[in-house]
Amino acid sequence: MKLVILERDGTINHDGDPFITSPEDWTPLPGALDAIARLNHAGFHVAVASNQPGLGRGLIDVATLNAIHSRMHKMLAAVGAKVDAVFFCPHTADDSCTCRKPLAGLFExxxxxYGLxxxxxxxxxxxxxxxxxxxxxxxxxxxxxxxxxAVLAGHPLPDGFPRGTQVHADLGAFASHLIARQGR
Structure with missing residues (x-):
């Protein structure tokens, strides 16, 4: 199985200020939905891993988060794309959980x-x-x-980024890279 794991806010859609708190706030980045469609058509399953501390802070509830994701899924479907699953951490940075990134719990x-x-x-x-x-x-x-x-464009990555991090202009460029790589 070919799988890709994406961050939601800032990768698929515009970031909120400070959080996406309603379905109307969820706006895809230019080309992001088409990038996911291209990944799907190339045989990739797409999962989302996202910190959602707005839940822990009481700024949104699970019903609202589900409505936000419903909007995302509908907009993806309109371009022939899909996200197979959305995994989210509802905790704040002050909570002691293992699912909040930068810990690996959501990825695990x-x-x-997927049994992978x-x-x-x-x-x-x-x-x-x-x-x-x-x-x-x-x-x-x-x-x-x-x-x-976006502030890193044109600059070397600061210390602390994982060794071997590959940099792409946007999700479309990332999708093109993966699709071209599998064709080699």
Whole structure:
């Protein structure tokens, strides 16, 4: 099985200020939905791993989060794409959980769901926490220069990023890279 693990906010959609708190706030980044469609058509399953501390802070509830994801799924379906599963951590940074990135808990849950060893699975996001969690789970780290990472465009990666992190302009460039690589 070919699997890709994506961060949601800043990778697939615009970041909220500070959180996406309603379905109307969820707006895809240019080309992101088409990128997921291209990954799907190339045989990749797509899972999302996302910290959602707005739940722990009481800024949104699970019904609202489900409505946000419903909007995402409908917009993906409209372009012939799908995300197979969304895994999220509802905790705040002050909670002692193992699922909040940069810990690997969400990634481990994805591996368990699919019955896969995640070694070498491409994981793509716009922030250090996502890449550290990916690395801890054995995934191959990919950074997109959208969302939080937009400020890094044109600069070397700061210290602390996983060794071997591959950098892409956006999710479309990441998808093109993976699809071209599998064709070799």
């Amino acid at each position: 849950q994805i591996g368990e769901r 060893d995640l070694h070498g699975v491409a994981a793509c996001g716009d922030n250090l926490e996502h890449l550290l969690a990916a690395q801890a789970a054995g995934c191959e780290p990919h950074l997109v220069l959208t969302g939080k990472a």
